[in-house]
Amino acid sequence: MSGRALPTGVAPATTGAGPAHPVTLGAAAVPAGFNPAGAADGGASGAPRGVRTLRRAARGLVVAALAACLVAVLPAAAFAHVKVTADAAVQGGYAALTFRIPNEHDDVSTTKIEVRLPSDFPLASVSVKPHPGWSYEIEKTTLATPIESHGAKIGEVPSKITWTASGEDSAIKPGEYDEFSVSAGPLPDTDQLAFKTLQYYSDGEVVRWIQEQGTGDEEPERPAPVLELTAKGAVAPAPATAARAATAAGTGSDAGVSWAIGLSAASLVICLGCAVALALRWRRTG
Known part of the structure; x- marks a missing residue:
């Protein structure tokens, strides 16, 4: 071999049947942002960026689902008010x-x-x-x-x-x-x-x-x-007509209350189910 010097930080290779020694790179040769552990984002958790993004999204969806449950349930009470009527x-x-x-x-x-x-x-x-x-x-x-x-x-x-x-x-x-x-x-x-x-x-x-x-x-x-x-x-209005109107209004109001309560209960079950599913998915991806 000639007497030409090798670049700084590069070890000479060996010859023969034995395995070659790995090439050692100096600090200056390591690309910026390279993660030796193999993580995509170099974070302390070692989780790829996509997984961490999914976690954050899942947490946000859980909070949003629970908030939607409250919004769905609370308005039901507004349908039932004390009323005064007269023929x-x-x-x-x-x-x-x-x-x-x-x-x-x-x-x-x-x-x-x-x-x-x-x-x-x-x-x-x-x-x-x-x-x-x-x-x-x-x-x-x-x-x-x-x-x-x-x-x-x-x-x-x-x-x-x-x-x-x-x-x-x-x-x-x-x-x-x-x-x-x-x-x-x-x-x-x-x-x-x-x-x-x-x-x-x-x-x-x-x-x-x-x-x-x-x-x-x-x-x-x-x-x-x-x-x-x-x-x-x-x-x-004629008493009979007014009475029928009041009865119809009352019946409609009661039906509206029952319908609103039923809808709110169904919404609560659906929202809680979604929140649990998202939470389980979040834990699996974690």
């Missing part, structure tokens, strides 16, 4: 009002209902229809300025009605509703009346249906029951 509610007249009270809970009963009568439009006369299994009490308040009804000055008017279940058998159980009726009047000269209502549950919780909805605003979470009044001289 005919004409300004200046009397009306039979019906308060529909649904039980939104799945493990406790409604044991007491408290309806606050409008303070800005006092009702001179209120009488309660007896309800089996429930007692009632009417509270009155003294007005700063008496109102006139049928030619008489009235200084004290009903302000609140409270119905109380006599026992658990009479309470409104989960998944059920009940109706409570009163006769009230004379109705004031206004477009509508709000009846703020408190709903008491057997576990001590009190749901306050007292939020009033402004014109053009979205419906609040706990809206106060509102009765629409017909102006004097206007053609009011």
Whole structure:
């Protein structure tokens, strides 16, 4: 061989039958970013970049699936609200009002209902229809300025009605509703009346249906029951027609509640199933 020097960092090869020694590369010869361990991205975990990306995607999908489950379940309760209806509610007249009270809970009963009568439009006369299994009490308040009804000055008017279940058998159980009726009047000269209502549950919780909805605003979470009044001289709906409409609306509302709850339950099962599948896939790829 000639006496020409080999490049720095390269060991001379051996000849003969024995195995050749591997060529040793100096530090300067190692390409930038090369991973001796053979990992695609050189990360400490040794996992290829594609696997780590899949892990992150799986974690994100699990979180998104769980969030979707909550979004699907929570709106169901919004379908069931306390309502007040009447066959005919004409300004200046009397009306039979019906308060529909649904039980939104799945493990406790409604044991007491408290309806606050409008303070800005006092009702001179209120009488309660007896309800089996429930007692009632009417509270009155003294007005700063008496109102006139049928030619008489009235200084004290009903302000609140409270119905109380006599026992658990009479309470409104989960998944059920009940109706409570009163006769009230004379109705004031206004477009509508709000009846703020408190709903008491057997576990001590009190749901306050007292939020009033402004014109053009979205419906609040706990809206106060509102009765629409017909102006004097206007053609009011016939009692039978109004009764059928109220019944149909109530039936539709109940069906909507059941449908929404069923849909939410199905969505919850599907979402949880997807979340579990994604979590298992994530663990296998890890």
